[in-house]
Amino acid sequence: MSSDQQWDIVTGVGVTALAVAAGRAIETARSDALIQDPYAAAFVAAAPASLALPVTPQELRERSGQEELWALMNAYLGVRSRVFDDFLTGAARDGIRQVVILASGLDTRPFRLEWPAGTRCFELDQPLVLDFKLRVLAQQDARAECAHTPVPADLREDWPAALEAAGFDAALPTAWLAEGLLPYLPPEAEERLFKEIDRLSAAGSRVAVEYVLDADLAVRDELLQDGSAALGIDLAALLPRGERRALEEQLTALGWAYDSRSAQESARTHGRTLSAAPAVTDRMLHVFARRP
Structure with missing residues (x-):
């Protein structure tokens, strides 16, 4: 995908953001929910009818022929969302008052998490995606629990300039989140991303990252291919190819203390299992790094 290509909520990567919101809505409706996102279902309702997605466990069970896909997606998204919720709220408890969510999509953490006074949260994403999200949140009378600053920017371009122009202060410790982002970046853009974060x-x-080991191999999983086809997207075409340096090598070379755990480990921590599509879930890592 070239850097001059943009997307909204019904095309390309935007569709995946809508599917993630549907997953959060299903998780929220569970009796044993790991997160609460009162706005997720509203995003799905506001999208075109042709993109109707399940937003409750009952609707999930009614997805004939796609039960396995949505069960996996729901299980993983619930765990992922909770893990990165805990990362951000933990950073805030430890005194970090500046948060940057990269490629935020339909993330609602500024609106649904409790933030200490003085916290400022920047969200970067494509302009059309942010416009859709903010319009739906306004219709829901959502109120941010922190100083919320949306930053329309393309992470393949000069996003640091846009972030600093929006008021980001590089002199303050920052909690960075890159969730569901790296596979969509070309290798050189990924390298630039972490150099700029540094x-x-x-x-x-601190930085938290969702990282896929050998994304080229994972995307060939039959269940994942069927899922992307059901959403009307060619997932493989959205993922740039090319040799990538290991994330641990990138971050440690920049002087960051690196730690990670598998998605399976994260799931067990929260009493969940990720048994479907091991070709995908076994390659998912939740990475955490700190700058001394």
Whole structure:
């Protein structure tokens, strides 16, 4: 995908953001929910009818022929959302008051999490995606629990300039989140991303990353291919190819302390299992790093 291509909520990567919102809505409706997102279902309702997606466990069970796909997606998204919720709220408890959510999609953390006074949260994503999200949130009378600053920007371009122009302060420790992002970046853009995060991060900053080991192999999983086809997208075409340096190597070379755990480990921590599509779930890592 070239850097001059943009997307909204019904095309390309935007559709995946809508599917993720549907997954959060299903998780929210569970009796043993790991997260609460009162706005997720509203995004699905506001999308074109042709993109009707399940938003409750009952609707999930009624998806004939797609039960396995949606069960896996729901199980993983519930775990992923909780893991990164905990990362951000933990950073805030430890005194970090500046948060940057990269490629935020239909994320609603500024509106659904409790933030200490003085917290400022920046959200970066494509302009049309942010416009859709903010319009739906306004219709829901949603109120941010922090100082919320949306930043229309393409992460394949000069996003640091847009972030700093919006008021980001590189002198403050920052909690960065890159969730559901890296596979969509070309290898060189991924390298630039972490170099810029390093440049913009004061001592004590933290970053959490969803990382896929060998995304080219994972995307060939039959269940994942069927799922992307059901959403009307060619997932493989959205994922740039090319040799990538291991994330641990990138971050440690920049001087960050690196830690990770598998998605399976994260699931067990929260009493869940990720038994379907091991070709995908066994390659998912939740990475956490700190700048000393």
